[in-house]
Amino acid sequence: MVAPSIESKTQPSPAQEQPRYILGLEGSANKIGVAVVSTQGQILSNVRETFVPPTGHGFLPRETAQHHRQHVVPLIARALKQADIHPDQILCIGYTKGPGMGAPLRSVAVAARTVALLWRCPIVPVNHCVAHIEMGRLVTASHNPVVLYVSGGNTQVIAYAHNRYRIFGETIDIAVGNCLDRFARVVGLPNAPSPGYNIEQAAKKGGVQNRKFMQLPYVVKGMDVSFSGLLSFIETEAKKVLAEQTYTVEDLCFSLQETVFAMLVEVTERAMAHCGQSDVLCVGGVGCNVRLQQMLSDMAADRGGRAFCTDERFCIDNGAMVAWTAALMFQAGAGAVPVAQATCTQRFRTDDVYVNWRDD
Amino acid sequence: MEEITVSDSAAADTASSLPRKRPADEKRDQQLPSKKPHMDNEPRPTEVKEREISRGAEAVVSVINFLGRKAIQKQRLPKRYRHPELDAKLTSRRLQQEARVLLRLRKEGIRVPAVYSVNVKSGLLIMECVPGLTLKELLQENQQGGDEVMRKAGRAVAKMHKCDIVHGDLTTGNILVHDGKVCIIDFGLSGGNGTEEDLAVDLYVLERAVVSAHSEKAQPLNEAFLVAYAEELRRPAVLKRLEEVRARGRKRDMSG
Ligand SMILES: Nc1ncnc2c1ncn2[C@@H]1O[C@H](COP(=O)(O)OP(=O)(O)OP(=O)(O)O)[C@@H](O)[C@H]1O
Ligand SMILES: [Mg+2]
Numbered sequence: 342m343v344a345p346s347i348e349s350k351t352q353p354s355p356a357q358e359q360p361r362y363i364l365g366l367e368g369s370a371n372k373i374g375v376a377v378v379s380t381q382g383q384i385l386s387n388v389r390e391t392f393v394p395p396t397g398h399g400f401l402p403r404e405t406a407q408h409h410r411q412h413v414v415p416l417i418a419r420a421l422k423q424a425d426i427h428p429d430q431i432l433c434i435g436y437t438k439g440p441g442m443g444a445p446l447r448s449v450a451v452a453a454r455t456v457a458l459l460w461r462c463p464i465v466p467v468n469h470c471v472a473h474i475e476m477g478r479l480v481t482a483s484h485n486p487v488v489l490y491v492s493g494g495n496t497q498v499i500a501y502a503h504n505r506y507r508i509f510g511e512t513i514d515i516a517v518g519n520c521l522d523r524f525a526r527v528v529g530l531p532n533a534p535s536p537g538y539n540i541e542q543a544a545k546k547g548g549v550q551n552r553k554f555m556q557l558p559y560v561v562k563g564m565d566v567s568f569s570g571l572l573s574f575i576e577t578e579a580k581k582v583l584a585e586q587t588y589t590v591e592d593l594c595f596s597l598q599e600t601v602f603a604m605l606v607e608v609t610e611r612a613m614a615h616c617g618q619s620d621v622l623c624v625g626g627v628g629c630n631v632r633l634q635q636m637l638s639d640m641a642a643d644r645g646g647r648a649f650c651t652d653e654r655f656c657i658d659n660g661a662m663v664a665w666t667a668a669l670m671f672q673a674g675a676g677a678v679p680v681a682q683a684t685c686t687q688r689f690r691t692d693d694v695y696v697n698w699r700d701d
Numbered sequence: 702m703e704e705i706t707v708s709d710s711a712a713a714d715t716a717s718s719l720p721r722k723r724p725a726d727e728k729r730d731q732q733l734p735s736k737k738p739h740m741d742n743e744p745r746p747t748e749v750k751e752r753e754i755s756r757g758a759e760a761v762v763s764v765i766n767f768l769g770r771k772a773i774q775k776q777r778l779p780k781r782y783r784h785p786e787l788d789a790k791l792t793s794r795r796l797q798q799e800a801r802v803l804l805r806l807r808k809e810g811i812r813v814p815a816v817y818s819v820n821v822k823s824g825l826l827i828m829e830c831v832p833g834l835t836l837k838e839l840l841q842e843n844q845q846g847g848d849e850v851m852r853k854a855g856r857a858v859a860k861m862h863k864c865d866i867v868h869g870d871l872t873t874g875n876i877l878v879h880d881g882k883v884c885i886i887d888f889g890l891s892g893g894n895g896t897e898e899d900l901a902v903d904l905y906v907l908e909r910a911v912v913s914a915h916s917e918k919a920q921p922l923n924e925a926f927l928v929a930y931a932e933e934l935r936r937p938a939v940l941k942r943l944e945e946v947r948a949r950g951r952k953r954d955m956s957g
Contacts, residue, residue, distance in 0.1 A: 507913045507916075554787070562870070562906060563870035563871065563910075600787065603782065607780075611758035614757045643781060644756070
């Protein structure tokens with residue numbers, strides 16, 4: 342890696358104040374995000390670049406890692422510039438330790454270690470899932486909700502208890518985002534800006550009242566869901582019904598959304614009933630789907646609670662979530678590790694993290 | 702299945718007059734004017750108010766007076782968030798499945814609530830009110846004796862599995878315990894065809910429910926459950942399968 346061409350280290354910092362900004366680096370999947378947040382949770386910058394595979398392709402780990410390596414230095418420079426801060430004002434560096442794809446994770450961890458050494462800052466490894474939750478709590482000011490975490494790689498229903506984010510339900514096979522992405526490929530929807538976004542637009546194109554609903558396998562096991570049976574069903578069925586013209590691509594997008602989101606809302610409600618909670622927070626990339634948000638709101642309202650959702654800036658992978666979680670961890674007196682231990686891992690469960698920054 | 706009303710005498714043999722433990726039960730009792738059984742042609746006591754005791758993901762569960770006897774009414778209401786076609790299908794399928802499995806398990810001599818009445822059109826299931834606490838409440842409350850209850854639960858679940866019935870939502874909230882006896886409830890998500898995988902997933906769901914709600918003492922509780930379960934079931938392949946299901950769970954947290 343080339344040394345960052347950010348303002349030179351010799352330049353004096355504007356004021357001799359205590360460092361109070363955290364730089365966060367996220368790159369566990371196809372996005373690389375860099376952000377600066379303050380110790381108080383103020384987001385000064387949050388910039389991102391996305392690797393979009395060509396239509397018809399799924400994850401391409403090697404190309405994604407290369408994309409991240411290419412963008413990380415300019416993104417760090419942009420984040421500092423937008424935040425209008427100098428490296429001297431940085432308290433610590435947060436980066437995503439996992440879970441995620443190996444190659445992209447490693448390329449961002451290398452960048453994080455480099456800037457930590459360069460600027461002599463402590464480095465804090467962050468769990469990606471916990472970072473989504475903490476970002477959601479910060480942005481929506483929801484206190485102790487049940488969390489539905491839905492993305493390309495993860496599908497979990499989580500509730501906080503005794504210093505851990507405990508997983509009450511999850512997918513027993515593939516993640517919901519993965520199911521949507523693979524369906525999009527089957528019907529030839531493009532990957533840009535994201536397959537899920539294109540499904541959402543197709544589902545409501547010309548008004549949902551014009552849609553024909555197709556019955557699809559609905560598999561809920563208590564608080565767990567399963568999507569692989571549904572995906573293989575719709576993969577075979579799609580070709581047939583599209584050829585016969587009994588359903589349109591838009592009908593299939595609509596039916597798929599209605600079915601998989603209903604499954605997610607049902608297991609979320611079951612977890613809420615189980616925990617005696619009436620608020621829900623939705624995080625992760627699939628969480629910016631407006632139809633899912635609406636269904637969660639309807640469900641929560643009927644339970645006398647509220648659904649807290651965020652927009653694409655915060656629910657899609659971003660640097661701010663990592664920076665903010667690192668801030669919480671660092672200020673709680675733990676979190677920083679020696680640079681040699683600032684590694685990454687593909688597997689890192691949400692409930693492995695001891696949440697010492699919450700005392701409720 | 703359109704509507705079944707089980708005869709009053711069948712219901713009577715299950716009505717229990719054993720002492721009740723949970724405070725909620727006492728409140729339910731106070732609202733009942735008399736314990737004298739009512740005959741079919743006798744007017745229903747009108748002064749009894751229905752009392753909601755739980756609002757789950759699927760149904761509103763209330764204590765009601767059914768033919769002069771305390772009963773549980775489980776009403777599956779339409780879900781506003783769900784596409785109406787999907788919602789109607791799920792609701793009626795689950796109600797029928799729950800009633801079928803309750804009748805079937807009862808015939809096999811396994812302790813489950815007796816079915817009093819089923820009405821698919823209005824989403825209503827009326828059944829025997831089983832006294833006692835849920836296993837969840839019991840584990841949260843008392844410090845000792847948890848292992849013994851878990852052994853009993855293990856045997857009860859094995860008996861259910863021997864009938865090739867998979868529960869589908871086997872959590873500590875869906876197991877009632879009274880006077881040392883275990884009663885499994887909430888069969889709306891049941892199904893499967895008794896494959897090792899199906900049975901193992903049931904066990905895995907319960908294991909995780911114990912870990913997430915009662916983490917400090919989960920290990921010995923789950924152990925006690927599984928030992929008794931294995932003894933009763935006598936199908937070692939299921940426990941081997943459980944190991945695989947667990948390993949899958951640990952591996953799952955990856956992108957892709
Ligand atoms: N037959 C019964 N006797 C006594 N109590 C019962 C009986 N059936 C249900 N209950 C009480 O009502 C609660 C909820 O019932 P049930 O589990 O059948 O529905 P649910 O929880 O709404 O469904 P879901 O688990 O899908 O959310 C139980 O935990 C139990 O406390
Ligand atoms: Mg239940």
